[in-house]
Amino acid sequence: xxxxxxxxxxxxxxxxxxxxxxxxxxxxxxxxxxxxxxxxxxxxxxxxxxxxxxxxxxxxxxxxxxxxxxxxxxxxxxxxxxxxxxxxxxxxxxxxxxxxxxxxxxx
Numbered sequence: 001x002x003x004x005x006x007x008x009x010x011x012x013x014x015x016x017x018x019x020x021x022x023x024x025x026x027x028x029x030x031x032x033x034x035x036x037x038x039x040x041x042x043x044x045x046x047x048x049x050x051x052x053x054x055x056x057x058x059x060x061x062x063x064x065x066x067x068x069x070x071x072x073x074x075x076x077x078x079x080x081x082x083x084x085x086x087x088x089x090x091x092x093x094x095x096x097x098x099x100x101x102x103x104x105x106x107x
Contacts, residue, residue, distance in 0.1 A: 039075045040082040041099070047082055051102035054078045058098040064088070071097040079103060 040047075055078050059071045075083050080101035088097050 039072050039080055041072075041086045042082060042084045043086045043088075046084055047102070047104060050105045050107060051082065051084070052105065054080055054101040054103055056098070057083065057101050058096065060094050060096040062094050064095045067095045067097050071099075075099075075101045 057071060057074045057078065059067050059074060061067045061070070071083075078101040081104040082102050083099040084102055086097065086099035088095065090096075
């Protein structure tokens with residue numbers, strides 16, 4: 001095997017090791033569906049009623065409780081009755097909450 005192939009294989013191996021051991025870490029938190037203030041959060045199931053999508057909301061910060069309150073305020077400001085597909089995860093020392101704010105229909 002010539003020297004160039006050995007060097008290329010060594011470089012590829014080092015690149016793989018560095019990439020595989022990078023600092024990225026994301027943890028998803030599992031929470032139950034809950035009634036919160038005037039806005040209901042749906043994590044795993046969908047509402048029993050039809051709804052109209054209003055806007056996608058994302059908040060992030062270092063305190064889960066503060067972020068949950070901020071998230072609910074953003075949803076309420078958008079005119080939402082509920083948030084579907086709510087996800088909460090911890091990434092790089094901060095919590096991120098996201099979901100689709102919706103207005104429930106009466107039909």
